[in-house]
Amino acid sequence: MSEKQPYKPQEIEPKWQQKWEDTRLYQAEVDWDKPKHYALTMLPYPSGNLHIGHWFAMTPSDARARYMRMKGYNVLFPMGFDAFGLPAENAAITRNIHPAKWTYSNMDHMRNQLRSMGAMFDWEREMVSCEPGYYRWTEWFFKQFFDNDLAFRGEALVNWSPTLQTVLANEQVIDGKDERTGQPVIQKMMTQWFFRYTAYADEMLDFSGIDWPEPVKIMQRNWIGRSEGANVVFKTEHGDALEVYTTRPDTLWGATFMVLSPEHPLVEKLTTDEQRPDITAYVEQAANATEIERTAEGRDKTGVFTGSYAINPVNQKRIPIWIADYVMITYGTGAIMAVPFGDQRDFEFARKFGLEIVAVVQPENMDEPISVPEMEQAYDGPGTMINSGPINNQINNGAKGRKNPAINAAIDWLDENSAGRESVNYRLRDWLISRQRYWGSPIPMRYPITATNGDGSEVEFEDAVEMENGLPALDNGQLQIKDGYNVTFGAPESAPDDVLPVELPEDVEFLSSGRSPLTYYAPFLYTKDTDGNWFRRETDTMDTFMCSSWYWYRYLSPGLTDTAFSAEEAAYWLPVDVYTGGAEHATMHLLYARWFAKAMRDLGIFTDAEAIAREHGREDDDLFGEPFKLLRNQGQVLGAERPGDMILATGRKDGDRIIADRVQVIDGALDAMPDAPTVFYGELIRRTENVLRLKDAAGEEVIVEVPEGGMVEIPAIDGENDVNQLKHHLEIQRMSKSKGNVVDPDALVAVYGSDAVRAYLMFGFDWQKGGPWNDTQINGVTGWLNDMWNLTTADAPDGDDPDDDRDLERDMHKAIRGVEKGLESFKFNTSIANLMTLRNVLEGALREGRVSTEMWNEALRTNLLLAAPFAPHITEELWERMGGEYSVHNQAFPVYDEEKAKDDSVELVIMIQGKPRGTLMVSADIAKDDAIAMALESEIAQKHLNGGEPKKIIFIPGRAGNPEPKVNIVV
RNA sequence: GGGGAAGUGGCGGAAUUGGCAGACGCGCAUGACUUAGGAUCAUGUCUCUUUGAGGUGAGGGUUCGAGUCCCUCCUUCCUCACCA
Numbered sequence A: 001m002s003e004k005q006p007y008k009p010q011e012i013e014p015k016w017q018q019k020w021e022d023t024r025l026y027q028a029e030v031d032w033d034k035p036k037h038y039a040l041t042m043l044p045y046p047s048g049n050l051h052i053g054h055w056f057a058m059t060p061s062d063a064r065a066r067y068m069r070m071k072g073y074n075v076l077f078p079m080g081f082d083a084f085g086l087p088a089e090n091a092a093i094t095r096n097i098h099p100a101k102w103t104y105s106n107m108d109h110m111r112n113q114l115r116s117m118g119a120m121f122d123w124e125r126e127m128v129s130c131e132p133g134y135y136r137w138t139e140w141f142f143k144q145f146f147d148n149d150l151a152f153r154g155e156a157l158v159n160w161s162p163t164l165q166t167v168l169a170n171e172q173v174i175d176g177k178d179e180r181t182g183q184p185v186i187q188k189m190m191t192q193w194f195f196r197y198t199a200y201a202d203e204m205l206d207f208s209g210i211d212w213p214e215p216v217k218i219m220q221r222n223w224i225g226r227s228e229g230a231n232v233v234f235k236t237e238h239g240d241a242l243e244v245y246t247t248r249p250d251t252l253w254g255a256t257f258m259v260l261s262p263e264h265p266l267v268e269k270l271t272t273d274e275q276r277p278d279i280t281a282y283v284e285q286a287a288n289a290t291e292i293e294r295t296a297e298g299r300d301k302t303g304v305f306t307g308s309y310a311i312n313p314v315n316q317k318r319i320p321i322w323i324a325d326y327v328m329i330t331y332g333t334g335a336i337m338a339v340p341f342g343d344q345r346d347f348e349f350a351r352k353f354g355l356e357i358v359a360v361v362q363p364e365n366m367d368e369p370i371s372v373p374e375m376e377q378a379y380d381g382p383g384t385m386i387n388s389g390p391i392n393n394q395i396n397n398g399a400k401g402r403k404n405p406a407i408n409a410a411i412d413w414l415d416e417n418s419a420g421r422e423s424v425n426y427r428l429r430d431w432l433i434s435r436q437r438y439w440g441s442p443i444p445m446r447y448p449i450t451a452t453n454g455d456g457s458e459v460e461f462e463d464a465v466e467m468e469n470g471l472p473a474l475d476n477g478q479l480q481i482k483d484g485y486n487v488t489f490g491a492p493e494s495a496p497d498d499v500l501p502v503e504l505p506e507d508v509e510f511l512s513s514g515r516s517p518l519t520y521y522a523p524f525l526y527t528k529d530t531d532g533n534w535f536r537r538e539t540d541t542m543d544t545f546m547c548s549s550w551y552w553y554r555y556l557s558p559g560l561t562d563t564a565f566s567a568e569e570a571a572y573w574l575p576v577d578v579y580t581g582g583a584e585h586a587t588m589h590l591l592y593a594r595w596f597a598k599a600m601r602d603l604g605i606f607t608d609a610e611a612i613a614r615e616h617g618r619e620d621d622d623l624f625g626e627p628f629k630l631l632r633n634q635g636q637v638l639g640a641e642r643p644g645d646m647i648l649a650t651g652r653k654d655g656d657r658i659i660a661d662r663v664q665v666i667d668g669a670l671d672a673m674p675d676a677p678t679v680f681y682g683e684l685i686r687r688t689e690n691v692l693r694l695k696d697a698a699g700e701e702v703i704v705e706v707p708e709g710g711m712v713e714i715p716a717i718d719g720e721n722d723v724n725q726l727k728h729h730l731e732i733q734r735m736s737k738s739k740g741n742v743v744d745p746d747a748l749v750a751v752y753g754s755d756a757v758r759a760y761l762m763f764g765f766d767w768q769k770g771g772p773w774n775d776t777q778i779n780g781v782t783g784w785l786n787d788m789w790n791l792t793t794a795d796a797p798d799g800d801d802p803d804d805d806r807d808l809e810r811d812m813h814k815a816i817r818g819v820e821k822g823l824e825s826f827k828f829n830t831s832i833a834n835l836m837t838l839r840n841v842l843e844g845a846l847r848e849g850r851v852s853t854e855m856w857n858e859a860l861r862t863n864l865l866l867a868a869p870f871a872p873h874i875t876e877e878l879w880e881r882m883g884g885e886y887s888v889h890n891q892a893f894p895v896y897d898e899e900k901a902k903d904d905s906v907e908l909v910i911m912i913q914g915k916p917r918g919t920l921m922v923s924a925d926i927a928k929d930d931a932i933a934m935a936l937e938s939e940i941a942q943k944h945l946n947g948g949e950p951k952k953i954i955f956i957p958g959r960a961g962n963p964e965p966k967v968n969i970v971v
Numbered sequence B: 001g002g003g004g005a006a007g008u009g010g011c012g013g014a015a016u017u018g019g020c021a022g023a024c025g026c027g028c029a030u031g032a033c034u035u036a037g038g039a040u041c042a043u044g045u046c047u048c049u050u051u052g053a054g055g056u057g058a059g060g061g062u063u064c065g066a067g068u069c070c071c072u073c074c075u076u077c078c079u080c081a082c083c084a
Helices: A009-022 A052-070 A086-095 A099-115 A132-147 A197-204 A214-224 A249-254 A276-288 A291-296 A344-353 A405-416 A567-573 A589-602 A607-615 A745-752 A754-763 A775-793 A802-824 A828-848 A853-867 A872-881 A928-937 A939-945
Strands: A036-041 A074-076 A151-161 A166-168 A186-195 A227-236 A241-246 A257-260 A304-311 A318-323 A335-338 A361-363 A383-385 A420-425 A445-452 A486-489 A526-528 A534-537 A578-582 A631-634 A636-638 A646-654 A657-665 A679-688 A691-696 A701-705 A711-713 A770-772 A905-912 A915-923 A952-956 A966-970
Touching: A009 A754, A009 A872, A036 A052, A036 A567, A052 A074, A052 A578, A052 A631, A052 A636, A052 A745, A052 A754, A052 A802, A052 A828, A086 A099, A132 A151, A132 A589, A197 A214, A197 A589, A214 A589, A227 A249, A227 A405, A241 A249, A241 A257, A241 A335, A249 A405, A257 A344, A276 A304, A276 A318, A335 A344, A405 A420, A567 A607, A646 A691, A646 A701, A679 A701, A745 A754, A745 A775, A754 A775, A754 A828, A754 A872, A775 A828, A775 A853, A775 A872, A802 A828, A802 A853, A828 A853, A853 A872, A905 A928, A905 A939, A915 A928, A915 A939, A928 A939, A928 A952, A928 A966, A939 A966
Parallel strands: A036 A074, A036 A578, A257 A318, A578 A631, A636 A770, A657 A701, A657 A711, A905 A966
Antiparallel strands: A151 A166, A151 A186, A227 A241, A227 A304, A227 A420, A257 A335, A304 A318, A361 A383, A445 A486, A445 A534, A526 A534, A646 A657, A646 A679, A679 A691, A691 A701, A905 A915, A952 A966
């Protein structure tokens, strides 16, 4: 310890990482004698590089997992890869690398990067979703759902991306564009695989028993979008039933027309010859419009009359049927009854096309009868029902569902007259899991093949088609059926368990069109069972959200081949105690995960685990129905703001732009603002190729074009310069390669060490909030680590002042409390702040030199233990140097002792009218009456009382964390 | 348009959830040591008309006491969006 060596993170960090692995320090094993803690952080996609956001998400989660471990929990903290997905396939198409090769080499690289974090990941439990050993069980889950009617094949209007040649889930379509690539998405009718997402809609609305952030719960609630109302059947004049869903059955008597979605199946039949041209044109226009065009049209309502009429079942009124694209085929029944009086959209539509408006509610607080012609907008507030036959005079209190007397009466009336029924609707659609891609888990389904000859009698498949090496010969993916033969495909059936996994073929070729090779690769496409029956395989693969909907179960037993996970491991570890990750998963991954858990539970997949758990006395009501007991979201680290280069451009004007033959970057201030019309000065805001956008002093945008051979001068960069070296303005926004604002964690680790990067990320931000990157504060953290090193390796003081010992002990316990509180509440920045305060105290104590060696060493050890979750390497090194037993991460977390943290004397705060006006030193355990007496005698109080009597005196006793007692005197 | 979160020094951010606002750090200032300092150490750092007073986006309210609770408004960010 006396030997002085500087702190060199680059030397000690790899050393300890190696030793931790060699000694299997972080391997978690079931131990029923110890309480368990399953800490989970969202697994990365193997994009190729870990970015600072991964560090920001994972290292605090690691710190907390380490803390729980030191608190005596048996902690499981695993890591894996969400390895299927489009980028791998795009790499295959554009760069001719096989998706598997690309993915595996990325994972190798990222594994090393993850190791450099010094996190306590249990690598022996790693799972990789693209490995057959994993997706075999993804397929198995699919089969379970299929066999139990939770998975089905259906026709649906889907989001089709022509660019990606695949279908996307609603959640993946943002503003009519693909969430990932930003390419347009169109609507198309296709046969696809779905999960019955709404089967658990109501259960997923129940968050009791789980501790999740309120915003996530609200987002999920809105996403599920439960609404209560009624389904009402209108009859067309042809006699067809036209069912509508409404949340306002009370306004049925005001329904003066109907509107169908352009895609509604009855549109064709209802269209009269006279209206046909208009209707056809409108339907076509709506079909070709992408979602973005359809919504971008804004407020202005469009629509066409079909020429047909329906009968309103409540009053037998004949009402026209229109079509309009403001009615969505995907919600409700794809048709609405329009009540222009009460619905703003219907109101606008009626006004535009001159349709009737009937008032059905006399608004509250309106003396004269409501006048429809004077209305400027629909009325949906409370009042009394009018013009509504049997429910006239009912009170409409504006509430939703049966809580509204008018709605209640209307539903009862519908029921009694068999005109409709109460119903619940969800915004949530079934989960579309089909993807027309190669790099995903195969869907273990197949279609039996029947071959027939001209007579219609069955023949061998081999005889009906051209064959090649025992397989059907394909032409562009198509069977070559011999003349006179016919081949049909039967209803889908699941592949038997013993052929799982249906493996992705490796030696496939990728076409630049992006078409999935599975659709033209015969050995995958056609298969024969042992009885010689031929099948065509399903070529769709699963949405990768399917892979990530059960990965934390696989961590329990990643190598297991006979079940997806071991019942005993599940019984011990589940549910996940803490799940951390980004809030952007609120309505996708986190909702899918909940659905999955509930479906698994109901299919009996947890039955064995549950029995084992009960045997061991775990009596929780629902161990498996919710996957994550506690969820916390970290914020996002954004790119730093950076000013653009200040540029002086000289050239000539050409239209609205400047053709500059000379562009200079000006360092510092410009001597004088140029006044010539051909010289411009401003900050470079954006550059595309050789076109620069400058913002001049007046804030006006100036476009400068640098022609071929134009001179570029950048004083800070030697040699010849070109436009590519100009730095443009960076706003605070998400980091991305194209914006040039990414922060590379590897580079930071190389300079400062992993502990410093970890500590900086935890100290510099509010973890749950995130914020723009700014590395100026990293000095504060490296200083702290250096000080920790220097203090621990310094010669210990050898004093004998019991008061100083007591002071140090007190500060030590205050630090324990502060660090612990921060970790418990995910406020990692405050934990480190408390450690820095302790550092300041230790420095003072060392300087004064009056504390005993014993106390000093105890304080140092406590300091290392408290810091160990945040900076695992330096603390391990110093712990060893202090003679501590390996490993510091196996030690118990220091125990906070309130008595020892107590101050002997504290400041008594004297407040006048609630404002602090002065203090007195008093004993920490001063009694209320004594404190009040002392306060009243004080000069400050006397001054304010000015001889009078106080009106009121309030005593606020000191507490842990806020030890100062207060006396508030009201004069 | 609906829903949500947030607004605190020059900056990142604290504040036991109603009890001394600005912890901790960055930056800055002054000084020390230095040939030097972008190293290190010490001291200081909310504002003002400084025996005191004011101050947490603006305005109002509840309270002995409000950054914290309530109402109105402004700003920013996120999210859903013609959902019947």
